[in-house]
Amino acid sequence: MSAKIAVLGLVIEEPSPAHRLTAKLRQRLSSAEFVDSNVYAALTRLEREGLVRPHEESTYEATEEGVRHFEQWLLSSSAAPPLRDELHMKIALCQPRNVPRLIELIHGQELVCLGRVQELKRSFERVRAPEAHRWSGLVMVLVRDAELAAWESRLTWLQGVRESLEHMSEEFQSASARREG
Amino acid sequence: MAPLLSLHGVGKSYLRGSHRLRVLHDVSLEVCRGEVVAVWGRRGAGKTTLLKIAARLEAPDYGSVRFDGTDLATVRESEHARLMLQEIGWVRRSGPRSDLRMIDYVALPCLARHGRRRAGTLAAEALERVGMGACAVQRWESLSDGERSLAAIAHGIVRAPKLLLVDDPTANLDAIERERTTELLRSLAEEQGIAILMTVPDMPAVMRAHHIASLGGGRLSTAPAPASERGNVIALPSREQFA
Numbered sequence: 001m002s003a004k005i006a007v008l009g010l011v012i013e014e015p016s017p018a019h020r021l022t023a024k025l026r027q028r029l030s031s032a033e034f035v036d037s038n039v040y041a042a043l044t045r046l047e048r049e050g051l052v053r054p055h056e057e058s059t060y061e062a063t064e065e066g067v068r069h070f071e072q073w074l075l076s077s078s079a080a081p082p083l084r085d086e087l088h089m090k091i092a093l094c095q096p097r098n099v100p101r102l103i104e105l106i107h108g109q110e111l112v113c114l115g116r117v118q119e120l121k122r123s124f125e126r127v128r129a130p131e132a133h134r135w136s137g138l139v140m141v142l143v144r145d146a147e148l149a150a151w152e153s154r155l156t157w158l159q160g161v162r163e164s165l166e167h168m169s170e171e172f173q174s175a176s177a178r179r180e181g
Numbered sequence: 182m183a184p185l186l187s188l189h190g191v192g193k194s195y196l197r198g199s200h201r202l203r204v205l206h207d208v209s210l211e212v213c214r215g216e217v218v219a220v221w222g223r224r225g226a227g228k229t230t231l232l233k234i235a236a237r238l239e240a241p242d243y244g245s246v247r248f249d250g251t252d253l254a255t256v257r258e259s260e261h262a263r264l265m266l267q268e269i270g271w272v273r274r275s276g277p278r279s280d281l282r283m284i285d286y287v288a289l290p291c292l293a294r295h296g297r298r299r300a301g302t303l304a305a306e307a308l309e310r311v312g313m314g315a316c317a318v319q320r321w322e323s324l325s326d327g328e329r330s331l332a333a334i335a336h337g338i339v340r341a342p343k344l345l346l347v348d349d350p351t352a353n354l355d356a357i358e359r360e361r362t363t364e365l366l367r368s369l370a371e372e373q374g375i376a377i378l379m380t381v382p383d384m385p386a387v388m389r390a391h392h393i394a395s396l397g398g399g400r401l402s403t404a405p406a407p408a409s410e411r412g413n414v415i416a417l418p419s420r421e422q423f424a
Contacts, residue, residue: 110402111402114393115404117384121393124388138356141356144388148385151384152383155221155384156223159223159226159397159398160223163397
């Protein structure tokens with residue numbers, strides 16, 4: 001997903017200056033890891049394409065065409081993201097002698113996942129539980145949960161791989177000890 | 182602040198056929214008063230075993246468990262029974278086996294100590310505190326999943342415990358019920374100074390905790406804390422571990 005469509009969505013929600021859009025983007029879609037320059041580049045493109053226009057006091061607002069474009073994107077079907085992960089490749093290509101190091105690498109990745117969950121937790125710490133009828137509160141929780149589901153799924157997978165590798169490594173070591181004994 | 186509960190180097194394994202299943206390996210954690218520590222793990226990761234060991238309902242193969250400065254392994258059975266009745270609350274998903282009204286179910290842990298009338302008053306207060314005052318005369322079977330979670334928490338806090346062990350409090354709850362339940366646990370910890378150790382199988386349920394950890398393959402891993410919180414968190418991983 002490009003920053004362009006996310007920035008357009010935020011401008012439609014509320015006309016805002018660029019610096020506020022960067023802060024909002026970081027809070028709402030932290031796992032996408034957009035940087036500030038993405039927002040400025042997105043605004044330039046959106047303005048050039050007639051989807052946003054400058055409003056008062058250096059804020060941007062969406063044009064009618066911008067709103068139409070965003071709704072068209074919102075209602076179109078989404079493609080499944082490609083699964084191309086460095087750790088997948090390392091596991092696919094490793095040799096038994098690499099297993100102890102791989103186990104530590106995987107545990108390191110588990111800690112990275114937990115660190116990301118911790119960061120999300122911190123951004124939501126002061127947000128109270130949403131009321132059932134508050135749309136914005138519910139949406140915020142659902143978007144956060146989507147990020148959490150990704151980290152949870154990765155953590156589950158990493159733990160399963162580590163568990164299997166540790167088991168295999170123990171079996172391998174006891175077999176070696178039996179042979180030597 | 183000295184931790185109320187601390188597990189140090191705890192290990193536990195079970196024999197499954199010819200294979201020894203390692204559930205906990207060298208697990209250390211601390212829970213202080215007024216804070217919630219959430220342990221996330223897959224089903225079968227050993228979360229309930231961890232809670233049972235924390236309450237000395239199961240003995241670890243090795244390692245030690247200290248509650249309020251005392252090594253639980255050295256505590257007599259009668260003292261342990263007193264701790265479980267007065268100082269350590271346990272929140273389970275399963276409700277009462279009999280067809281009790283909620284107020285009677287919640288009053289159960291206090292009956293022996295306070296008598297029927299006082300236990301009833303305390304139960305009504307606990308139900309009120311968790312927002313379930315209106316359900317006092319209802320039966321478990323008639324409650325929704327969200328209401329059952331809250332009733333189970335009331336049952337856990339009615340004895341005014343120092344430590345609350347909570348096993349999967351958000352099972353079957355939707356996003357809003359889950360947020361409210363976990364927010365309630367956090368406010369109970371902060372307002373009443375209860376130390377809460379909670380285990381959960383779904384990551385969103387850890388969002389209201391003060392500290393989070395994951396349990397899998399026998400290892401307990403803890404999330405790195407920011408510099409401002411260091412020294413106030415369970416078993417921080419080293420820089421090498423995090424690299």
